[in-house]
Amino acid sequence: MPLAPEAAALLASAPPRPERHTQSVEDNRRSLREAARLFAPGPELPEVRDCALATPVGDIPARIYRSGPGVSAALVYFHGGGWALGDLDTHDSICRNLAHDTVCTVISVDYRQPPEHRFPVALQDAVAAVAAVAEQAPQLQVDRRRLAVGGDSAGGSLAAAAAQQLAAEVELAHQLLLIPALDARLARWPSYEEFASGTPLSRRDMEWYYEQYCPEPALDDPRLSPLAARDLAGLPPATIVTAECDPLRDEGEAYADLLSRAQVPVELRRYKGMFHPFVLYGARLDAARDAQRYAASRLRKAFEEAVSDGPRRGAGWSRP
Template sequence: MAGSLESHDLVCQHLAADGNCTVIAVDYRLAPEHPFPTPVNDGLAAFRHVANNADKFGVGATRLAVGGDSAGGNLAAVVAQQAKDDAHPPKLQLLWVPWVDMSREYQSYKLFATGFFLERVKMRWFKKKYINDDTDTTDPMVSPIFGNLEGVASAVIMVGGFDPLRDEGVAYADTLKDAGIKTKLKVYETMPHLFLMFAGEIEDAKVAFDDATRALRGL
């Protein structure tokens, strides 16, 4: 519902430079004008277009990663699952403060309901604008935590200690591990939601950004 190529331009530039990789940012359509499943379909179509035209993009089709923050983390996780059986599936999913379960509110929603940048009332508003009342919130295309995780890409999951989405990010990491997926969970205890956007100003956020680029360099 928010964010753009412009809002994340510096993040993408630094990921490319520090991660020694090509970053392809996807200008997927946003809710409420384009609610579920349009953003998911856009993300999946974009990934497959890149994978099927890797030479034109100057990238290796066997070394593709998907990533995103918050709702973008949701889309990246869904794409990783839906494309896992493609000829050229993602090899890594880099999920920052991901929203992976729209079926419930975890304890961190209550702990950090107000005063920590992202608030519970705003999350409820986002959900209402993104999905219809009759949408199955356990649909893996909505909540990837309910997906079939067998054979999905390795994951690096980065969550903030003061984020309403903290607990579901941790739960998704545990679910991936239980499915036998190589998963690295990093909880940055002092950080709120979207902390990677402030890596130039906050030392703990810079540490997290370095962790992200290290994961990309190791792909």
């Protein structure tokens, strides 16, 4: 397995984790919260506070990370964890880093989770949260013209699907998809065979996640599989980060290809020798901090273009 030395060393130092299907949902949630201690705290910010976004589907808990005073650009962020796991605390570090490095406001959304709330509830919350931030921009002190969505892993799926769902309603400046899960049709992708086991995310883990979220999946439903969408034209520009040693690698890179074919500006960066979810280990992996800084630079550029009437269309895809 072509793991980078720093990645192999980190994984060797971490305690072993049972596969997800061998534990209860609550045990898996506890396991991820414990693992999140390795992500280390992010930087101090002028303001970090919990709030609730008022939406048609009810009040949605969120956490606001503000990098400075006044009205700013904003990233609505959805945490990973296979839809069923993860919370505002497990992804606190990456949200702090993105707010600090981008010099923007990050609004992390605590969407409802399966199996208590199955598909498409998490996506309904994601769509409602983005729409609420756009509608309540003045109260939240964010610039509606400079609004982006993003997320990692399952959160990347929610961000991509929300961007599709809201294409006609909210003009987004960018979509940031970090190691995203974009296709429930696992058999289509060679990376699922190549990394079926032996890395922090196994194929069986992904099957378990989908079983919690959508036990009888409509595999071609773009709300579950954003890659199944028939028309991607007009979507916001995108940044996609993939890891070489990740079962999700191929679907992330295929989505970049589809966006490019639809004339959506997209930049793809694959991190050699990295695993899922390397991007969260900003304090322990040089590659993770590089990926976070890269994501921040892409967001800054997108926010600048949003207020300068920069181009939103045209191929911008680069191969890894």
